Amino acid sequence: MTLEAAGFWGLAAVLLASSLAVVLTRNLFHSVLYLAVALIATGGVFLVLDAAFLFGVQLLLYAGGVVTIVVFAIMLTERLVGERIRQTSRSLVPGAGVAVAVLGGVCAFLRRASLPAERPPFPGTQTAALGEALVTRYVLSFELLAVLFVAALLGALYFARTDD
Amino acid sequence: MGLRAYLLLAAAVFAIGLFGVTTRRNAVGILLGIELMLNAVNINFVAFARYNASVAGMVFALFTIAITVAEIAVGLAIVIAIFRVRKTVDADHLDLLKG
Numbered sequence: 651m652t653l654e655a656a657g658f659w660g661l662a663a664v665l666l667a668s669s670l671a672v673v674l675t676r677n678l679f680h681s682v683l684y685l686a687v688a689l690i691a692t693g694g695v696f697l698v699l700d701a702a703f704l705f706g707v708q709l710l711l712y713a714g715g716v717v718t719i720v721v722f723a724i725m726l727t728e729r730l731v732g733e734r735i736r737q738t739s740r741s742l743v744p745g746a747g748v749a750v751a752v753l754g755g756v757c758a759f760l761r762r763a764s765l766p767a768e769r770p771p772f773p774g775t776q777t778a779a780l781g782e783a784l785v786t787r788y789v790l791s792f793e794l795l796a797v798l799f800v801a802a803l804l805g806a807l808y809f810a811r812t813d814d
Numbered sequence: 815m816g817l818r819a820y821l822l823l824a825a826a827v828f829a830i831g832l833f834g835v836t837t838r839r840n841a842v843g844i845l846l847g848i849e850l851m852l853n854a855v856n857i858n859f860v861a862f863a864r865y866n867a868s869v870a871g872m873v874f875a876l877f878t879i880a881i882t883v884a885e886i887a888v889g890l891a892i893v894i895a896i897f898r899v900r901k902t903v904d905a906d907h908l909d910l911l912k913g
Contacts, residue, residue, distance in 0.1 A: 655815050662823045669827050669850055673834030678843060685846050688827075692853050695823070699864045701872055704856075704879075711883050716849065723842055723890040727897040739837040740906070749833035756825040760818055767816035770867040779869045780876070788873050795880055802884035809891035812898075 657698045665691035674739075678724055686717045703777040820861035828854035841893045841903040845886060852882045 668691060671684040693708035739745075773779075784792050827850055834847025856875045863871025897903050 652815070658815060658819065662819075665823065666826060666830070669830040672846055672850060673830055673837070673843075678840055681843060681846055685849060688850065689853060692827075692857060695820070695857055696860050699820070699860050701860050701864065701875075704860060704872060704875060707876060707879055711879055712849075712853075715883055716886050719887060719890055720842065720846070723893060726894055727842070727903050740839055742837055745833050745836035748836055749829040752832055753825055753829035756828075757822065760821055760825070765817040765821070766865045767818075769865055772864070772867050776864075776869070776872065780872050783869045783873050784876075791877065795877060798881065798884055802888050806887045806891035809888070809895045 654698055658695070661691050661694040661698065665695065678728065679721075682717060682720050682724065685720070686713050689713045689717070700772065700776055703780055817861055817865045820857060824854040824857040824861070826854075827851075827857070839904050839906055841896070841905050841908070842890070844905060845889050845893070848889075849882070849886065852878060 665688055668684045668687040672681050672688060675681050675684060689708060689712040693705045693713070696702075696704040696708060831847045831850030831852075831854060834850060835844050838844045838847060856878055859871040859875040859878065861871075863869060863875070893903055896908060900908065902908070
């Protein structure tokens with residue numbers, strides 16, 4: 651077993667287990683902590699795919715940013731200890747049915763598709779290529795992203811503000 | 815290690831997220847499910863980028879990550895605004911638009 655395969659299967663086990671914990675655990679706060687584990691494991695999968703820069707972005711933005719915002723949202727809308735943070739789920743069987751149906755459909759498609767089994771060598775380093783692509787071919791979308799962030803920031807402030 | 819293993823992993827995480835979105839009652843729990851689904855899509859993007867030796871998928875993954883962060887910020891602000899008005903974030907009780 652190569653190092654890549656060992657890393658992949660280990661991370662896949664952690665990712666699947668923590669994802670299941672996110673949707674099944676009854677305590678909402680624990681859900682968020684499991685989400686952080688799942689996001690870090692996803693970052694690890696990026697690392698296995700030689701995308702070191704995306705691993706850093708994943709850690710900073712997702713595991714650092716998103717988890718912090720969600721924890722604050724829970725603190726503002728629930729009591730951290732006590733009854734109300736317990737969440738129940740509804741219609742478990744139909745939900746599981748939909749999820750299994752989607753998974754089955756994708757698996758059936760993947761079994762028929764012809765997919766590459768070997769990675770072609772990447773010319774140069776991926777981070778350098780990514781940085782170059784961002785400021786040349788994709789520069790317009792990159793700048794538009796900044797506009798989107800300003801809009802999102804203003805929108806979030808507008809929705810969350812108090813009336814006075 | 816073929817591309818298929820990565821795509822299967824992403825499909826499984828996506829299905830788990832979908833399960834969370836359809837079954838959770840709490841609005842924050844639903845947002846967590848959406849996070850899982852978007853995360854699964856990112857795995858697909860990066861895997862395809864690596865196995866095609868192309869950088870386009872990674873650029874797209876980077877944009878998805880950034881847009882997700884903006885989405886979760888606005889989404890949670892809406893949840894907080896709803897909580898302030900209705901005193902609940904239970905999705906079953908949020909049926910103002912129901913005719």
